[in-house]
Amino acid sequence: DITTSPTYNRVKDDVWKLLGKLPVGRNFSRAMGHKLAEGMKSMVSSSSNLFEALKIRYFGPIDGHNVAKLVDTLTDLREIPGPKILHIVTVKGKGYALAEKDQTKWHAPGLFDKITGEIQKKKYDLPQPPKYQDVFGHTIIELAEKNKKIFGITPAMPSGCSLKYMMEKMPDRAFDVGIAEQHAVTVSAGMATQGMKVFCNIYSSFMQRAYDQVIHDVAIQKLPVVFCLDRAGLVGDDGPTHHGAYDIAFMRCIPNMIISAPMNEVELRNLMYTAQLDSTTLPFTIRYPRGEGMMPEWKTEMKEIEIGKGRKLKDGKDIAILSLGHPGNFAAAAIRELKNDGLNPAHYDMRFAKPLDEALLHDALQTYEKIVTVEDGCIEGGFGSAILEFM
Structure with a gap:
């Protein structure tokens, strides 16, 4: 790529230095030179570039699967001074046609037959308990049908946390805000100031990213946002980056925060029911693990649990x-x-x-x-x- 080649960048720097030595109009000349270079880039680019407008050198996009090209580009970029952005384009599941075709299904499939693509699930003779995630997903719909103030928020985890069910059934009341945990918490706080009961579902380990917002936007204002911390504890196949080992400790020290954990699916439903009541006026954390619970017959009538009562x-x-x-x-x-x-x-x-x-x-x-x-x-x-x- 010409924009990363040492020769191109050496000439570019030499021209910049030369313009700076002009006895008159050097700042004007440099500004015009920069605009000319940007104009030429815009002529061959499909869109204007935010990073270049901020005086950050932008390179790409390049094929992230071309390893030789990637190594050459990174080697060239080492010699270019100043802040820079390299835009690399990859395909999720590259090299396995089934994964390329359905990226959501193959994000974390577990064991599967690589020839047929059949996902290998355990077979049971008796009914098995559901995942805590699905209990959450179906219960929030059940609650929202009766309480019009309930909304659901998740940062790019609608399938993992099962908010997808509410997004499908109530698209105007459940939102995926993208990989932006801080925004998820702040928008939940904003909605809570208007009387909404927001269930903000974030993986426990990812809630670490939004700690400042939990304190300043929610807890200080005593807003009754319901934090559903999925993947609490050890998470098995999701790996160490997803272990939810710290949420009790980092949530417990925050003033005005309620912290709960259900022992089973019925308890999860009861805690969710309790959290959405008008009488619950403080931030309310419900933490639960990844995967299956304990009770095949879990869809019972929900009951209020006295806060702080074991x-x-x-x-x-x-x-x-x-x-x-x-x-x-x-x-x-x-x-x-x-x-x-x-x-x-x-x-x-x-x-x-x-x-x-x-x-x-x-x-x-x-x-x-x-x-x-x-x-x-x-x-x-x-x-x-x-x-x-x-x-």
């Missing part, structure tokens, strides 16, 4: 297990196994990391000698830290 699932002796969210199911399974070892822990599903159920905590701390906390997040600042702070 539940005691089982009495026991000596040990109390305090769990938050979906990991409570693993705790329940462990308790059943511990019977074989002669241990009989009590089990509390705390539901809320903030505010804590202080009455339930007093009951556990006064009754049992040992306290074990179970959560799917970082230790520092997490649910267990909240219990220690209370103690």
